[in-house]
Amino acid sequence: MSEQLxxxxxxxxxxxxxxSGVALLAEAHALGFETVVATADVDDRRLxxxxxxxxxxxxxxxTNDEQALAEVAAALHAERPLAGIVPGFEFYVDTVARLAPALGLPGLRADTARGLRNKATMRRLVEAAGLRVPRHAEATDERELLAAAAHVGYPAVLKPTESAGSIHVSRVDSPEQLLAAFRSLRADHRTDLGRVLDGPVLLEEYLDGPEVSVEGYVENGRAVVLAVTTKMLGPEPYFVELGQIMPHPAAPEARAAIDAYVAGVCEALGVTRGPFHCELRLPAGEPVLIELGARLAGHRIPNLVEAVTxxxxxxxxxxxxTGLTAEEVGAESAPTAKYVGIACFTAYGLTRYQHIEGLDELRDHPDTLEVxxxxxxxxPIPPAEDFRCFLGHVVYKAESYEDAATRWHAVRDEVRFV
Structure with missing residues (x-):
């Protein structure tokens, strides 16, 4: 944690x-804010x-009822003015962008916030700015989906237009696989923060290349890239993020291209303040947008960023x-590691486990930061199709990217769930 103010x-x-939004609470207190939390406080929205x-x-x-949330915010503000209203998760970025102007509080632009949540809108805005995005099409039923495939081609990636955590994101190589993936999505009635997957889907071209995320923030209209992160993905057809390594190795010209592309994406989407987490594929080394979130990344990535920067x-x-600057909140301190990684534990093929082997040794390793x-x-262990299959994680430090990558594979081999 940064210094107390x-x-x-x-x-x-x-x-x-x-x-990662939970970390806002401790840091708000450390900064001297009185902290008010609006939450449904039930099921997967329980604080x-x-x-x-x-x-x-x-x-x-x-919190999924925008009118009810607006009434709560207005009442709080009338009772005693708020310094700011902050989204604690991606699903509430556009909601807060609409609420803040009504209260005269700092926020993102309400007229562009929709593009920060809806992946189809996001692609249209970025493409209109002259930046490359995957070939894509939206669909609401099987007929529209097959028409979308005729435009996009195979292989393709199917995903909900408004979700998170790689839920029901899958590669499809044929009409049969496409329809099977779509029917599986529609048959899944599990909720994520109280929301169901009943909206349109997006079909887009499969980009063959490494995947990275770009972590940064926007202040005074300028996008600042703090770090590029290597994403460690599980086996396709799914795109489960099994971990990250930071910073990603990139030649100066490649890093400059990434920075410029991401700055263009931020401008196209109207990101005028706060942090961003931008996911890219790099086919033939060229940055191409997967999505951008104007919020804190998950997977402990903000902790990794702070460790290396x-x-x-x-x-x-x-x-x-709240209308302050990074300097005013003491956002900068000394780095504590050259390279860091996070490896998420999974147990492919198991529906339950009884005990763990290798965990004590991992905790005692001198490079381990958190388990x-x-x-x-x-x-029960959910299927290994999205983040819900994770059993836990380890965060560790390393002296080089090569050591970090080697360590990532080692810890996933050394810790066994049986």
């Missing part, structure tokens, strides 16, 4: 903090117990949504 910042409303110590006031509201994207997000488990022995 004086308590004199007013109060901030954080909407449904989840994943973690450990985070509640940093909450000054918890307001229970259906000393920059807190969490503090930058709080600054952007966490999410699934306990005997609990």
């Amino acid at each position: 004086p308590a004199s910042r007013g109060r901030v409303l954080i909407v449904e903090p989840s994943s 973690p117990d450990a985070a509640r110590t940093h909450v000054d006031r918890l307001v229970v509201v259906d 000393g920059i807190s994207q969490v503090r930058i997000m709080l600054a952007g949504y 966490k488990l999410y699934v306990r022995p005997g609990e």
